[in-house]
Amino acid sequence: MKTAIFSALVASALVATASPSLADDGKLLGIVSIAANEANNVRYINGAKAAAEELGWDVDVVDAAGSADQANSAIQNFAGRGAVAIIDMVFPYSSIGAGLAAADSAGIPVVTWGGGLGRSVASTNGSGAPIAAPVIDKMIADLNGKGDILALTYRTGEVCRNREVLLDEKLKDYPDINVTKNEVRIPGYLEDGAQYANAWLASRPPGDENLAIWGCWDDPAIGAIGPLRQQGRTDVEVYGVNGNAQALENIRRGHMTATAWEDSYTEGYDMVMLLEKIIDEGDAWEPKAVEVPAILVTQDNIETFLKEHPDAYGN
Known part of the structure; x- marks a missing residue:
């Protein structure tokens, strides 16, 4: 009897642990920000959220607080949760190799805001x-x-x-x-x-x-x-x-x-809308920059x- 109860508790715990991935239902947009409270980051995130809402995607933002290690961990976590796409702000692609590898293995596109094109990055904008x-x-x-x-x-x-x-x-x-x-x-x-x-x-x-x-x-x-x-x-x-x-x-x-x-709101909005096309095209997608001009x-x-x-x- 005790064994049966224990087994039931373990099964319940496993279901509870897995539930965030199931809840995401393949429509989670993961955003990893270098400083989520900085004004320009906020504008970009707001633009991305507006576009995601139109697409019916949920958004989860992680503040990596300037740490590339935290950014890699966050991207790996989003990959494990089955995110539909991930945005990196603004860590260089060379600093997020572990995260990019995890996302690539899971077939999840990663785009960057100012992180540059390289490795498996699908698109970038906001280049410095x-x-x-x-x-x-x-x-x-x-x-x-x-x-x-x-x-x-x-x-x-x-x-x-x-x-x-x-x-x-x-x-x-x-x-x-x-x-x-x-x-x-x-x-x-x-x-x-x-x-x-x-x-x-x-x-x-x-x-x-x-x-x-x-x-x-x-x-x-x-x-x-x-x-x-x-x-x-x-x-x-x-x-x-x-x-x-x-x-x-x-x-x-x-x-x-x-x-x-920098019209970072538009950059965030446009990038999420582009993600839908990147996902649709799959392996046929060619990585590219999609810049929005600045005004002096x-x-x-x-x-x-x-x-x-x-x-x-x-x-």
Whole structure:
């Protein structure tokens, strides 16, 4: 009798363990984010959720908190749960090999937001370098070919890594522009931006030198604005990338020079809609990038931009 009861309990436990996969019913979209609360990530996720709702898919978002190990584990977990598709944000494909292998073995397509094309990745968008290009070009022009830049970088994410490479390439022709690089953390990018800016400013008092702070995305640069305002430093230009609401507000108030607005909501929406086609085509699908162009936003065009894109100010 005891054996029968024990066997029944074990069977019940196994059913309970298996139930998440059964509940998913092949319509689970797994999203692995590098920082799920960061504004641009939020916009992308919201766009992806909107498209998934239209398709009748459930969505589960995992915040990997900047850890490639956590991202791999999350992708493997989604593969084990029988997800219909998985989105990687924005870990490079080279960092999620274990996850990609698990998904590939299960026949589940993986697409990336800024993670690049490679291995078994089916598609990508939000690639870092093209979006950052107009901001970097403006910063170099504003410096008139000479001065100092504090570059706030992040090398775990493919997007920021590619933006840093682009910055280096564009500065090769400007030997009189010096660059100090500091890598921020996720989480902790706002605090790091402020700390690195404070240290950098200490050896660069106001004068005739051209100075600029560049974040490989908006938030580290926004973190640097605090020390600038506290010290009354109006001689330093500040540049970001992605165009989140806080960056746009800082541009409007004159605290930030420029950003490149990335329509990440549309990127998320379009990628999920593309996933349906990727699934339908199966082995016939050819991997490709599906980029959405960025818009350069400056103090000169901020009001016009906000009139044309009122939703950008609210997310």
